[in-house]
Amino acid sequence: MxxxxxxxxxxxxxxxxxxxxxxxxxxxxxxxxxxxxxxxxxxxxxxxxxxxxxxxxxxxxxxxxxxxxxxxxxxxxxxxxxxxxxxxxxxxxxxxxxxxxxxxxxxxxxxxxxxxxxxxxxxxxxxxxxxxxxxxxxxxxxxxxxxxxxxxxxxxxxxxxxxxxxxxxxxxxxxxxxxxxxxxxxxCQAKAEWSMERYVELAGEDIRKKVKDRPVLLLISGGVDSTVVGGLLLSALPAEQVHLMYIDTGLMRKGESERVATTLASLGAKNLYLINAEDSFLPALAGVSDPEEKRRIIGDMFISVQEEEIAKRTIENSILAQGTLYTDLIESGKGVGTKAQVIKSHHNVRSPLVEKKRERGEIIEPLSLLYKDEVRALGLALGIDQKIVGRHPFPGPGLGVRILGEVTKEKCDILRDADAIFIQELRLRNLYDKIWQAFCVLLPVRSVGVAGDAREYGYVLALRAIISADGMTADVYPFEMQDILEISSIITNKVHQIGRVVYDISSKPPATIEWE
Missing domain, CATH: 3.40.50.880 (Class I glutamine amidotransferase (GATase) domain)
Incomplete structure (x- = not known):
């Protein structure tokens, strides 16, 4: 070729x-x-x-x-x-x-x-x-x-x-x-012989060459990337060789665990482990506000919990699979060469425990040459349902990087409820598929407000909605003012702890898509 x-x-x-x-x-x-x-x-x-x-x-x-x-x-x-x-x-x-x-x-x-x-x-x-x-x-x-x-x-x-x-x-x-x-x-007089179907073949060959007969363990985050990796592994290897572990960190979206279990079962997974680890992740994040430190803690905790759970099961000598995209690598300064600069670390790239596994050749990242839209095309080529591959991106650290400042269970619950309302309203208004990524960010400030005749002191919530082709650059989705006014009102009426809603109008660059 x-x-x-x-x-x-x-x-x-x-x-x-x-x-x-x-x-x-x-x-x-x-x-x-x-x-x-x-x-x-x-x-x-x-x-x-x-x-x-x-x-x-x-x-x-x-x-x-x-x-x-x-x-x-x-x-x-x-x-x-x-x-x-x-x-x-x-x-x-x-x-x-x-x-x-x-x-x-x-x-x-x-x-x-x-x-x-x-x-x-x-x-x-x-x-x-x-x-x-x-x-x-x-x-x-x-x-x-x-x-x-x-x-x-x-x-x-x-x-x-x-x-x-x-x-x-x-x-x-x-x-x-x-x-x-x-x-x-x-x-160059090159011939056009490449397609996503061809990528499935090449990726499958590469996976089998690296893995051989060793078991493969994939940590499922609930997002599109890890789901597609799961589908790719199951298409390349016997189902008995693939172990899919979903770790509920307590930082997931509303209803995420139930959706993940249903999706993975539909892909033919035989070894599926659903782990509730909220009591491990949230205490580890207590008092931590620095975003890089949060990412490091979450990345290391994923590996620690994974190793504890492996010890309870017969998954010895396993290789770790990750849904790392090329954008994750380059933003973390981990491109092909040694000269890329760090924009922000990703929990599955620069975490010390992950790096040790990478150095030992114990990690495979079959999406590391792809952008998000290519991952979606790969998912469709693998036969994964459009409703699944069409979901908006969700970061591996989950709500941990959408809660600015210290992460607590109370804040996670507030953000979960607000984010679910935001996404539901986008679907009801037929806006969801016009937007590349939409989510809420809970800010580390409170604002004075009034409800009825009472003074309230509620959290400030930022809405983020962007349009993009590949995630490398992004622009703000131009909501009709009526839509944004109504969505703001619904959130503040239903989530009583939120007293003020703002809309983020920053493009990438100079901002990144996620706030942390």
Whole structure:
């Protein structure tokens, strides 16, 4: 099967590049940007992409590129840092300009190039860089410029290398998909042989290769990701080999435990364990307000409870499976290479106990190359019901990261009731499927209010509803004012401890989707 190889230098959008190319039917693999040329399996590789990076080429610990890779006989595309890295290594000059380029920038062509086949001159690109090319290296031709007259695309025939300063992978770039199609099909001559059904086959093969005859234990959080992993494991392995453990942390949504039990039974699970561990998790979180510390505690407690429960059963020498997505990894600084930066830790990524298991090779994460919408497509390919895979994302730490400040049972119960009302109202108003993710956040402040003639001092609740394609960027759902007014009124009337409701209108970036 033809494939495109991506060298990852730590960019937050590396996997987005891969995902865009998979969307057009071509398989992609991501490897660390500092991989040596002799360690690259070039079989069926039709092209190579050098990703962006949060680093400058002049940073002391900047990612390096093995120069021999430039001589490999396949087309190459450098995006942002990938272009700057090659330019610098071949004798060109990269420097910080007085006018930096972030966001939209109009591109103008200087010479024709197949990367821009059928694309009109002066299209709007999406930039995200502080450094720019000052002088191109010998042997390079200037193909296009930005509106600030900085090089936006260069070409080198000797190395069959095209470099672009903008990001075609992001949805804000005009003709971004067409540019990637032109590279993959026009320049690399790759064939479209990839599909989600093919991913099921490849993932199944990989699972069987790693697991062999060892039992696999999957911790079920109640969300879409872990449910899909459960379906994937049950499709790849004998049901007797798969052990599904749902740990009710006391941080779950209303009615979650009942839904999980019904869903997993429908997937053909034979080894299903439903554990009530509220009395372990809530005391461990007592007095803790720091979000990173909460995530660490929850992640470690999952492993501790799991080990205690395994000891009660015959699940020896098991491998742990997790529903980790690529967005979890990159936000936690755990992309393919070593240069990604931490945005926020995820309980199933940077928890010390989880890290030890990962280092020992005792964890499999079959969704770690996928985005949320791809996970939903995978779930449908596995035959999981649309109502299940279409549910809004729910974080592994559950309500623990939706209660700002200290977590208590009282706060969990308040938030459970409010969140259930919010989601129910969205469904009744036919809004649920128009929204990527909706949930409530209980704030660590109280506000003065009045009910009848009495003074009350209730909690403040924030509503969050966003629209997104992949979770990497997100915008606010534009409610009709009447809907938001009515939902607010219903919540404050039914959940007496809540005295005020606000609506979060922050996009990602600069905010993240979850508050913690």
């Amino acid at each position: 033809d494939k495109v190889l991506i060298l990852d230098f730590g960019s937050q959008t590396t996997q987005l590049i891969a995902r865009r190319i998979r969307e057009i039917g071509v398989y992609t693999e991501i490897i660390s940007g500092d991989t040596l040329h002799q360690d690259i399996d070039t079989q069926n590789v039709r092209g190579i992409i050098f990703s962006g990076s949060p680093y400058s080429v002049y940073s002391e610990d900047a990612p390096q590129l093995d120069p021999e890779i430039l001589s490999l006989p396949v087309p190459k595309l450098g995006i942002c840092y990938g272009l700057q890295r090659v330019t610098h290594d071949l004798g060109g000059t990269v420097e910080r300009k007085h006018t930096r380029e972030f966001g939209r920038s109009r591109i103008s062509f200087r010479i024709p190039h197949p990367l821009f086949h059928t694309i009109p001159d002066r299209f709007v690109s999406w930039m995200s860089h502080g450094d720019s090319l000052d002088r191109v290296a010998d042997g390079f031709e200037l193909v296009a410029e930005s509106e600030n007259h900085h090089p936006a695309c260069v070409w080198n025939e000797r190395y069959n290398f095209t470099g672009i300063q903008f990001h075609p992978e992001v949805s804000h770039c005009e003709y971004g998909m067409k540019i990637l199609e032109n590279f993959v099909f026009e320049i």
